[in-house]
Amino acid sequence: MSEPRNRRALPGDPAPYFDVHVFACVNERPENHPRGSCKARGAIPLRNYMKARADELGIPGIRVNQSGCLDRCELGPVLVIYPEGIWYAPRTHDDIDEILDVHLIQGGRVERLMLQPEQKLPAAD
Numbered sequence: 001m002s003e004p005r006n007r008r009a010l011p012g013d014p015a016p017y018f019d020v021h022v023f024a025c026v027n028e029r030p031e032n033h034p035r036g037s038c039k040a041r042g043a044i045p046l047r048n049y050m051k052a053r054a055d056e057l058g059i060p061g062i063r064v065n066q067s068g069c070l071d072r073c074e075l076g077p078v079l080v081i082y083p084e085g086i087w088y089a090p091r092t093h094d095d096i097d098e099i100l101d102v103h104l105i106q107g108g109r110v111e112r113l114m115l116q117p118e119q120k121l122p123a124a125d
């Protein structure tokens with residue numbers, strides 16, 4: 001059995017204000033930067049769609065935040081969901097819908113979009 005994800009929690013800590021945080025990178029770099037950027041790959045419309053759909057679906061205790069660079073630029077657009085610490089690389093609204101439904105509503109995982117810790121480059125299509 002694996003350890004609980006939140007290994008830093010201490011007895012007596014206040015309850016979390018949100019149960020789940022989604023951090024979606026919307027960072028922009030200068031054109032032709034060797035690492036590219038999530039914004040250049042369409043991150044802002046995807047994040048805005050995710051936030052709007054999460055609100056429409058009324059998923060409780062969730063916050064969909066835009067973030068600065070998460071240092072996985074080559075894989076962008078990327079997002080990470082805490083406290084699980086699961087990373088995804090969505091490309092379309094359908095991908096976002098699947099993450100919302102499977103991960104955030106049902107509590108499952110969208111394995112086809114999930115990034116592994118050692119992954120540095122996008123998977124070949």
Ligand code: FES
Binds near residue numbers: 036069074076077
């Ligand atoms: S620009 Fe998005 S992870 Fe760096």
